Amino acid sequence: MVDLDSRAWYAVYVMPQSEKKLSKILDRFRIENYLPLVPKQRKWSDRIKTIHFPLFPGYVFVHIEYWKQRLAVLQTLSALRFVEIKGMPARLAAEEMESLKILVNAQADLQAHPEENFPPGQRVRVRSGMLKGVIGVVGKVKNKDRIFVKLEQCNLFASAELDIVDVERLSPEML
Secondary structure: OOOOOOEEEEEEEEOOOOHHHHHHHHHHOOOOEEOOEEEEEEEOOOOEEEEEEEOOOOEEEEEEEHHHHHHHHHOOOOEEEEOEEOOEEOEEOHHHHHHHHHHHHHOOOOEEOOOOOOOOOOEEEEOOOOOOOOEEEEEEEOOEEEEEEEEOOOOEEEEEEOOHHHEEEOOHHHO
16 A cells, blocks of 8 residues: 655646646745756757756656645646556655656756657666666667666656666666
């Protein structure tokens, strides 16, 4: 049974293109939240500008005591509902959130692929470089190894291209 009385991370579905707005509202209400943003170049006729977009469009992560603070989150503009699995709110492991934060902070060729369902692969840990400590699943793309960091509770994915020498295999007993 999931303990919904202690603080944990949860994903909230958000109205389209309202992720930044909800994050600011939650900040004003002093509700801890995390909106992973990644920079992308946008070109206008007179200039090129870097704009930060949500890594996972349609989601904001909140760190709350579910039963005490769920209504405060849902009563804000833009919040639609919590991500659920089998009728219960999907609780994210603190390790998953830390891996996501490491990945986003590194900003190393980061791309979001929320619509894809990656096939299962070898689990690895990054052992050196800016992404040190991140755990993910490996796949092959264009003759280069790519590590996939998966938030398993929500079926959201992020990927970063890495050199094979920067990763180590994780055996089941290491997990």
